[in-house]
Amino acid sequence: MDRATVLPVLGTLTVELVVPLGLICALTYCTTLYRYHLDVRNTPGRQGESPTARAPPLIPYAIPGLGSTLTFSNQTVGKFWTWLRVQAEHYRQDAFSIMLAGKRTHFIFSEDGLSAVFKSRQLSHAELDRQLAVNVLEMSKGDSFRAFPDRTDEKEKITTERLHSDHLLSSAAVNSLTGKFMETFQAELDGDASLAGGLDINLYDWLWQRVFRASTSALCGTTLLEMYPDFDVDYRILEDNLLGLLFGTPRLFARQAYRARDACVEKLEKWLQVGYQHPVKEGEDPAWTPDFGARIMRRRHDLYQQRQLGIHGQAGWDLILSNATPAAGWLLLHILSPTSAPDFRPRVMQELHSCKCSDGSVDIPALTRLPLLNSAFHEVLRLYVDLLVVRQVDNSVALGTHYVRKGEQIMAPTWMTHRNAAFFDRPEVFDPERFLTTDPETGKLGYSATGLGAKYFPFGGGHYMCPGRVFAKQEVLGTIAVLLLNFDITFTNFVKHSKGGWTAAGTNDFPPIRPGFAGNQVVGIEGDMRVHVKRHRR
Known part of the structure; x- marks a missing residue:
């Protein structure tokens, strides 16, 4: 033809x-x-x-x-x-x-x-957890069902609920974990000799790697990053593309994301194999070890063994790490920005000095009670968290005036409530004092994010609220405290991405939100802040 x-x-x-x-x-x-x-x-x-x-x-x-x-x-x-x-x-x-x-x-x-x-x-959310396990954590379907069953076996010695209650919601356990993070973060900064003479940096880009390495060392120990110094490079690519993987984007259209995910899982698998060769001595239970880090990680690994997960599935689950850097980045940018109120940074510094101990360390419980800093932290979560609380409908039910059927799906978006003018005055504006309170009897300043009900839920709500919320908050506040109490940081200008790399922006061009899928938790920062940072003399 x-x-x-x-x-x-x-x-x-x-x-x-x-x-x-x-x-x-x-x-x-x-x-x-x-x-x-x-x-x-x-x-x-x-x-x-x-x-x-x-x-x-x-x-x-x-x-x-x-x-x-x-x-x-x-x-x-x-x-x-x-x-x-x-x-x-x-x-x-x-x-x-x-x-x-x-x-x-x-x-x-x-x-x-x-x-x-x-x-x-x-x-329930077990079905979504299994989708996350397969699409993002690279678990097999069999391991995903063992890791995230529809119902917990009451005979289990270790459960995820007990694990979280004992090690992520217990004040003593979280304070110990935060203390290790701050110690590691401080050591990470002390190891950079260039900071003594002063350094010009793009603040958030510089901060991300250092906070991630400190957080990973506090949780997983130092062996992982000693084995794989570039682990943070792969993990950042994965973090930036997590929702695309969750939604099942074909590998053809997200090759870099899949390569980074596969590399992370492979490295974690080898790290686990090495760690299992150095078990903690019988009768000992240290708060932290170089091989497996914090006690919660060792308990998590005990849970893996109990649920008979393969080593590849275990490595996938260990991809769920704490990295609160985006929230720390937004808060730090607002504190240092010339677009903020002139007295905002001095008031934050006054609060931070009040919780600094004589040996130079920070009193963590005191840090979590600082009114303005904690109010500003919650304002960051209100304005920059785009969270979707997702639930599977197991049985047809009326939810208030809304009728939903078995097999359908619920999504509760924080963006719709956190930016609702009926709930918050000037919802598009960052107001660090939004959550401040005053005791009517003593006149003492405090802060509170309670009593808002379903108007404010940056960590989810109900039975499945994020178990890592306490550590995430302390990690952010600890990052701010270590940086601002030990370094002089001077604003130079904002910067933005261009084809040739970074270019200067105006002093009023506060970085916007980076593009991303809906429901991407703490939204990314599109741009950065150029600063001069110099370590205080000791």
């Missing part, structure tokens, strides 16, 4: 395919649009719904199966939520649904609805 014959045939086939697909998409959109307008006008809900609770309106879409996946995947952080907020105000709704990769997914952002989500026993 010659070219003159082939072209008309191909054209005919194209028309025959495109026209039916176009008609299907148009019909799907018209049908879902019609249903949407019926739902937002409070017409009767689906069969089987409670008379007082209805399914949230389903956002119209055109592509069957895919639904609103492409719209939701927009990487301009906050764009989808801003659009959804406009819809909510226009139609007076406090929840919506979308079809997300074939599954009906409900976004609930009313205070009553969120409270019901956090309290409900008909919701």
Whole structure:
């Protein structure tokens, strides 16, 4: 068949395919649009719904199966939520649904609805944990079910709940872990001789590696980074692409992310094999060892053995490390920024000096009580956390006025509540004093993030609240304390990325949020702050 014959045939086939697909998409959109307008006008809900609770309106879409996946995947952080907020105000709704990769997914952002989500026993997250295990942590499906079962075996000697209660929520255990982090972070900085004479740096880019290395050494011991000094390079690539992996982006379109993930797991697997050759002596239980770090890591490894995870699955689970650097970065940038109130930094420094001990160390319990610093930390979480609390619906249930069915999915977005003008005054503005309180009897200044209910949940809520929240907070505050109490840091200018690398920006060009998928926890920093840093004389 010659070219003159082939072209008309191909054209005919194209028309025959495109026209039916176009008609299907148009019909799907018209049908879902019609249903949407019926739902937002409070017409009767689906069969089987409670008379007082209805399914949230389903956002119209055109592509069957895919639904609103492409719209939701927009990487301009906050764009989808801003659009959804406009819809909510226009139609007076406090929840919506979308079809997300074939599954009906409900976004609930009313205070009553969120409270019901956090309290409900008909919701779980084991299925999402297993998706994380397979897609991000590179576990086999078998190991994912052993690591994250639907129900915990009551006969288990070690459970994740007990592990977290004893080692991540216990004040003594967390203070010990934070103390080790601050000691390691200080040693990391002391080892840099260039800081004595002063150094010009891009602050956040410089900070990330040092905090990550200190945090990893405090948790995992020093052997891991001695074996693999470049572990932080792979981990940062993985962290920046975590949601893409979670959503199942094909390897073809995320080769760098998959290479970094695979390298991290391989290195952790070899580290585990070395560590198991040097067990702690029977009868001893030190708070920290060079091979496996903090006691919680050794207990975690005992749990792996109990659940019969393979060494590859164990290495994958150990990819869940603490790295609170983005939150520390945002807080530090605001403290040092010329765009902040002139008295903000001096007041923070006054607080920090009050918790400095005579030997130069920092009183950790006192650090966690500093009013302005802690208020500013919670304001960072309010403004820069884009968290999605995701739950699987195990049984059809009414969540306040929202009816959801078995097999569907719930997402509770912090962005919709933390930036709601009905909940917070001037929600787009960073206000370090937002969470300050004054004792009416003594006039003493304090801070509080309690009593806000479902208006504020940067660490999730209910039965599955983030167990590492206490350490994450202390890690951020400890980072700030070590840096500001030991170094003179002078602002030079803001910088931004360009094709040729970094270029200077104006003194009022505070870095914006870096593009990323919705639900990327603490959002990234697009740009940096150029500073001169010099160690204090001792």
